[in-house]
Amino acid sequence: MTDYTRPLLLGYARRDLYLSDQHVARLKAELTKFAAVEGFAMGSTYVEHRESAPAAFNAMVDSIHRYELTAVVIPDWRHLALIGDPERIKQEFERVTGARFMLYDPGP
Numbered sequence: 001m002t003d004y005t006r007p008l009l010l011g012y013a014r015r016d017l018y019l020s021d022q023h024v025a026r027l028k029a030e031l032t033k034f035a036a037v038e039g040f041a042m043g044s045t046y047v048e049h050r051e052s053a054p055a056a057f058n059a060m061v062d063s064i065h066r067y068e069l070t071a072v073v074i075p076d077w078r079h080l081a082l083i084g085d086p087e088r089i090k091q092e093f094e095r096v097t098g099a100r101f102m103l104y105d106p107g108p
Contacts (some may be wrong), residue, residue: 011045
């Protein structure tokens with residue numbers, strides 16, 4: 001059940017960095033736990049496929065604008081590399097959306 005009193009957090013990940021759909025499902029579950037710990041409610045995780053990039057990224061940006069969200073969690077900076085230079089993508093994303101990227105750190 002989604003807690004609507006918490007700000008919404010979106011996720012973004014590249015499918016080609018995971019071995020199977022089961023691994024992607026596990027990531028989504030981990031991101032949901034991460035969101036709760038960080039004080040967010042987890043929304044959609046946008047999964048980018050190499051052959052249709054940057055469709056998922058663009059859909060995520062549209063959602064950020066539509067719902068005035070402030071943050072997106074990614075597993076690491078490599079997940080932005082399919083679109084371009086991760087540092088440039090990060091800067092442009094933050095400038096255009098006003099949202100920030102958070103890195104998911106599963107810890108020890």
